[in-house]
Amino acid sequence: MPNRKLLPCLFSLFLVMSVGLVQAASNERPKPRNVILIIGDGMDDHQITLARNYLAGAQGKVTLDEMAVRGSVQVLTVSDRDPNKAVYVGDSANTATAISTGTATSRMRIATSAQADKDLTTIVELATQQGFKTGIVTTDSVTGATPAAFASHVSLRFCKDPTQMTGAKVYDRIPFHCEPDMKRNGGAGSIAEQLAASDLDVLLGGGQKYFQHKGEDSSLTILEQAKANNFHLLTNSSELSKPQPDHKKLLGLFHEKVFPVQMMAEHERAAEQPDPSFLNYFHRYLGSVEFPEPATCVSNPAAQAVPTLKQMTTAALDKLSHNNDKGFFLMVESASIDKESHIRKPCGQIGELEQLLETVELARTFADTNPETLILVTADHGQAAQLVPDGSMYSALNVPVYSPGHIARVITPEGSVMAVNYATNTFVSEEHTGVNVPYFANRQLPEPLPTMLRQTELFNVMTGFMGIHTPQ
Amino acid sequence: MPNRKLLPCLFSLFLVMSVGLVQAASNERPKPRNVILIIGDGMDDHQITLARNYLAGAQGKVTLDEMAVRGSVQVLTVSDRDPNKAVYVGDSANTATAISTGTATSRMRIATSAQADKDLTTIVELATQQGFKTGIVTTDSVTGATPAAFASHVSLRFCKDPTQMTGAKVYDRIPFHCEPDMKRNGGAGSIAEQLAASDLDVLLGGGQKYFQHKGEDSSLTILEQAKANNFHLLTNSSELSKPQPDHKKLLGLFHEKVFPVQMMAEHERAAEQPDPSFLNYFHRYLGSVEFPEPATCVSNPAAQAVPTLKQMTTAALDKLSHNNDKGFFLMVESASIDKESHIRKPCGQIGELEQLLETVELARTFADTNPETLILVTADHGQAAQLVPDGSMYSALNVPVYSPGHIARVITPEGSVMAVNYATNTFVSEEHTGVNVPYFANRQLPEPLPTMLRQTELFNVMTGFMGIHTPQ
Structure with a gap:
């Protein structure tokens, strides 16, 4: 029956021509292209399974399970002594750097290269230069390793404010310094100073304490420097939900340091x-x-003092998509999946993964009305x-x-x-693991996403989608 | 430039029409539809990462990373006391049963239902009834939990031969029995007896010792029963590589019990x-x-006594695809990824995962010339x-x-x-974990595979692809 064979062909021709026409129309006025990168810190498959079993039941599905694309990411870390040598377990600093810059580096480094200590240009910086808006949202201090690696460059993640650049100690025990990063030595200063001076349109999270210090060689505090750089300051949830001034960038600092987590076991x-x-x-x-x-597991009353990840992301999406024909890059981090795993608190891990899921759901709703939006969800490294x-x-x-x-x-x-x-140990804080971590995407790309990506290739996927030109 | 817009449309029409014509041609004589299910016992993402780092380097890729589809599988287990209650960590018996029958059951069960102890029909049985050829290949004893769950039904995985049906002990310590499965009680007998009586076309692995016993109420050994059931016996690699008799089914028993592994650490x-x-x-x-x-890591000389998983699978594919217009179902297991992880031997795990990778490569080559072949690779459960x-x-x-x-x-x-x-413990054998495990497929299906499958849904994917009618 040739007619029945011909029908699908004609229908396909119709479809192909329609797409052609739509493309022709859209070529004249391209839609803004957006990337929403959502990082679950330490969110390996074990963490997702724990959250799924708790939140949806063993037979249930969570929103990540409904994403169109799922693959795995090989976490990449190299030795600082020999940058050609593989190290099989990373930390949030080097793994976020791999994603934000496309270059594998050594542990503790924030967007700087292993050994040579060269600044590595981040996707936030490239996007800004090429006319996109940019934002960072986290439940960590905004100076935490993951957010920091998208918009600052220092040799050590501990160098969060000017008091930590020289003569400080980690755990009150190990001396460290970032002297080459100090302004007096031609550097860009501490992480907080760099964030305050940045071109970010939105920066929301914790870490007020790091902004209260005076800047290096400055009479202004870092917070005052941020305001001078056109940042409008928000410090609580009710300010966050109000309409924001159009001509200002947003800096939300909702807590002294890291946000309290949403969920905990009874009696903590x-x-x-x-x-x-x-x-x-x-x-x-x-x-x-x-x-x-x-x-x-019960709710943590302390979490009422801070906005949820979803609330912050809602404000960020409003701000970034407003009057924006070009598009934006937004990085959102649920930071304490990792931190609660370090201190052996499964209810905390599950609650922070639930925050991430709510945010993914929000991003998917945004993408429904903003079709040229790529949502990428991944973890930086495995946990114990x-x-x-x-x-x-x-x-x-x-x-x-x-x-x-x-x-x-x-x-x-x-x-x-x-x-x-x-x-993984009997210390006060468990180790990370080197397991490959999952990635999820809301849509397939014209060049289908490989089912396995090296961590640095996430950078290429995002810049490729946005059409960002990257230096050789 | 309308011409440049029209060109892709015309090309698409040409493509669509070509596919239509090819389909029209192929509809007249459908190609055999094959499923090759490859199970890495205990092969969670940690195991794959360990193998990738060792075999291909931190920046490398293994053949699984090149598969067209990757998703995750939620391992499903229920309580035997209350089959409505979720248990979050499974064993190879119940997880293989979930895959082979589409029903979640309780630990230790081989294709029988939790509590009610009803036989659950397996994909091998359905495929045979509906004219497909079937095969099982494993580096374990063929009576091991994974292969057993595809072609036999007992309440406990330990009931491998007639001497273990009553009055036996696990670890010389825990008494167990499968009396209701004994022939005298209307059952089908031990796992070895059921395999010997099965309609399998190919059964290759270890476990000679279980076939040396006399069958229950029989003067024949189980091996003699298998021969009487038209099985041609192979016991070494050279017999395996020869042409096999056309009219006989193949039973390869290449080792007393489990195969020795391919790789080990120096000094074991x-x-x-x-x-x-x-x-x-x-x-x-x-x-x-x-x-x-x-x-x-070094090669294990003892492994030379047995064929590789790839050699066995080569023979199985030859046998199953020969003179076969309908298609086949083949389950291939690399069993000792799990066993080596239990006894804390990473070189062994990596070597057995390498065997699996070589077999996946072989299956992909087979699928190149047999396009209606679905290769599914997955694990049954996580490991320590x-x-x-x-x-x-x-x-x-x-x-x-x-x-x-x-x-x-x-x-x-x-x-x-x-x-x-x-x-996970300080015992002689580590625990399994409940992490979701990966799955890989060589091709997308007309109804795209979800990026997350419940373990029981793997059964539906396979029967759906082969067009196997399943009972309600």
């Missing part, structure tokens, strides 16, 4: 070490073991938390089998218990 | 516990710690191994920070060291 419990009986000290197969009691059996798989053997690290047992709304293991 | 070293100094016993921040020496910093991220603090579990340090061919942490 973290994971605990299983408690073996006396006999078990003589041999690991003797005696018995007590596991921590299961915990319920592992979903393990609640009670060992070998418990029938009647020997005490348990984690040598810390265990939290979370009661899920569907009425089961998730056991989460933290055992 | 496993991960070791870091060795803290005496002072460190008094306080965790006192003293120092010695980490295990880095290890080089974590890629962690080689030396703590906090080592600059000069306090001994180290894993409370076991650490292996693998020297990679690119000259760096990968540290792998195993710390």
Whole structure:
């Protein structure tokens, strides 16, 4: 029946011609091209599974599961001593730098190259130069490693304000300095000073304390410098939800440092070490073991003092898309998935991942009415938390089998218990891991996205989509 | 310039019409539709990252990274006591059952339902009934949980042969039985007996020992029963590479039990516990710690006694595609990624993942000349191994920070060291994890594959592609 064969062909011709005509029309007045990059700090597949089980149930789906494209990202880190040498586990500074500049660097570095310490141009800087608006939103201090790597350049992530450029110590123990980055040495100063002097249109997060210091060789505080650079200051949620002045850039500093998290276990419990009986000290197969009691997750009242990630992103999208024919680049970070995992608090991780999901949902709604919007969601690196059996798989053997690290047992709304293991070390803060992390995109591109990207290639995907010219 | 607009339209019309004509031609004589399901037991993203870093380097890609589609799979397990209750970590028995039957069940079960213990029809059985050829290839004993769940039904994975149906013990300690599955009770007997009686066209792997027993209420050994069921027996690699008899089914049993693995650390070293100094016993921040020496991976000479996964799969594809107009279902398992992770041997994990990659490459070559072939690669569940910093991220603090579990340090061919942490327990065998696992497909389907699938939905994808009718 040739007619039935011909029909789809004609229909296809119609479609192809329509697309051609629409393209012809749109070529005359191109739509603004926007990239919304959403980073879940430390959000590897374990974190997503924990959040899915808790928020949607084992059979459920979260908004990330509905994205059109999903792939994996190989996290890239190199040695500072030998930049040709691979290091298999990164930190938020070098991994954010890989994404923001397209260059792999060494741990602790903010948009500077390994060893040579050259400034690496970021997507925010390129976008600004080429007429796009730019914004950064985070639940961290805006001087945190992830936001900092998009709009500043220093050799060490710790150099957040002028008091930390020389003579300071990490953990009150390890001396460090960023002297070459000081203005007196021809540098651009601390992270906060660079952010205050930046061309960002929107910068929202925590970290008020870093802006209260006087700038290096200046009689103005960094906050005053920011205001002189046309930033309008917001400090609470109600200011954030009001209409913003058109001719001003937005600087929102809603907390002293990092935002308090949305969710926590009752009594703020973290994971605990299983408690073996006396006999078990003589041999690991003797005696018995007590596991921590299961915990319920509850809202953290302290979080009411700060806006949610979604509220901040709403304000950022309003500002960036207003009177904007060219488009924008916006980086949004849910920072404390990582931080809560470091301190072994699964309820906190889940609550911050929920914030990210709400923000992804918001971005998808924005993209519905702004079709030339690419939403990319990814993590910077893996984290320590592992979903393990609640009670060992070998418990029938009647020997005490348990984690040598810390265990939290979370009661899920569907009425089961998730056991989460933290055992990369016994320090106050767990290690990152080097696992490849997922990425998600809301749409396919003309050149389909590879199912696996090196972390530096995320930079190319974003600049390519926006049509940003990148230096060789 | 309307001509330049019209050209792509005409080209598209040409393309569309060509596809239409080709479809019209192919509709008259449909091509065989094949599914090659490749399972990496325990192959979560950590395992893939470890293998990628070792085999291709941190900047490299492995063949899985070149697949057209990548998504994630939510592993599904339920409680046997309450089948409506989610359990967040599975074992190979219930997770293989989810894939092979489309039904979530409880741990240890082989294609039987939680609590009710009803037999669940497998894709192998449905495919056979509907005229497809079927095959199973594994580096495990063919009676292992993953292969077993595709072609047999028992309440417990341990019931591999008639001696294990009643009065046996796991780990010489825990009594178990599968009495309702015994033939005398109206069951189908042990896993080995069911495989010997099956309609499989190809069954290749280890596990000779389970076939040497006499069948329940039979004067024949299970191997003799298999021969009586038209299986041609192969026991070594050279027999495998010869042309096989056309009219016989293939049973390859190349090892007593599980295959020896391809790769190991020098001196067969496993991960070791870091060795803290005496002072460190008094306080965790006192003293120092010695980490295990880095290890080089080498070939395991014992592996020469068995065929590779690729050799077995080559023979299986030859057999299944020969004189076959309808198509086939083939399940291939690289089993010891999981087993080596249980016993903390990263070189073993990497070597078995390399076997899987070689097999994926082979399958892709097969699909090049057999276009109606869907290759699906996935894992059944997550595993304990974590890629962690080689030396703590906090080592600059000069306090001994180290894993409370076991650490292996693998020297990679690119000259760096990968540290792998195993710390889900201190038992002889690590726990599984509940992380979602990746899936890969060689091609997109007419109805695009969701970027996240529940594990049971893999069954629907495969039966849907082959056009297999499934019971309600």
